Amino acid sequence: xxxxxxxxxxxxxxxKTLVITDxxxxxxxxxxxxxxVEVHYLGVEFDSGEEFDSxxxxxxxxxxxxxxxxxxxxxxxxxxxxxxxxxxxxPPALAYGPAGGGHRLSGQTLIFVIDLLGVN
Numbered sequence: 728x729x730x731x732x733x734x735x736x737x738x739x740x741x742x743k744t745l746v747i748t749d750x751x752x753x754x755x756x757x758x759x760x761x762x763x764v765e766v767h768y769l770g771v772e773f774d775s776g777e778e779f780d781s782x783x784x785x786x787x788x789x790x791x792x793x794x795x796x797x798x799x800x801x802x803x804x805x806x807x808x809x810x811x812x813x814x815x816x817x818p819p820a821l822a823y824g825p826a827g828g829g830h831r832l833s834g835q836t837l838i839f840v841i842d843l844l845g846v847n
Contacts, residue, residue: 731783732769732812732840736776741836746816747803755809756846758793764804765790765845773816773836788844797822800839807843815839 732750758764767788770780782789793801799817807813817837819825826834 731767731781732842734769734771734776734814734838734840737773737816737838741773741818742816743818745799745802745818745821746814748814748816749807750812750814750840751810753808753810753812753843755843757809758804758807758843758846760793760801760805762805763790763792763847764843765847766804767842767844769840771838772832773838779832779837790845790847799837800841803839804841804843807841809843809846812840812842815841 765788767782769778769783771778793804797817799815799821802821803813803815817839819834819836822835822837823830823832
């Protein structure tokens with residue numbers, strides 16, 4: 728996957744648990760819970776469909792240890808294989824916490840589309 732993904736506005740009620748959807752299954756190395764990963768990603772707000780972050784918009788992928796990320800990514804990326812694209816819908820408890828938590832996205836359900844480029 729090399730193109731920035733489009734996210735269809737889901738509508739309806741936000742899920743209360745993590746929703747994992749494989750858009751494309753990769754055939755490379757598999758991400759494990761303790762791995763460092765290289766990804767391209769897009770993040771949009773579930774309620775509005777507004778983009779709030781995107782590595783594509785910055786023009787470069789990012790690398791980081793899974794343990795440093797929001798719980799939705801820690802739970803949603805392991806098992807993914809390099810070359811794959813996965814959509815995660817993360818309720819607030821698995822994103823930036825409840826409303827009033829101090830982050831501008833606290834209290835929001837978030838949708839991420841993640842392309843796994845590498846695993847270390």
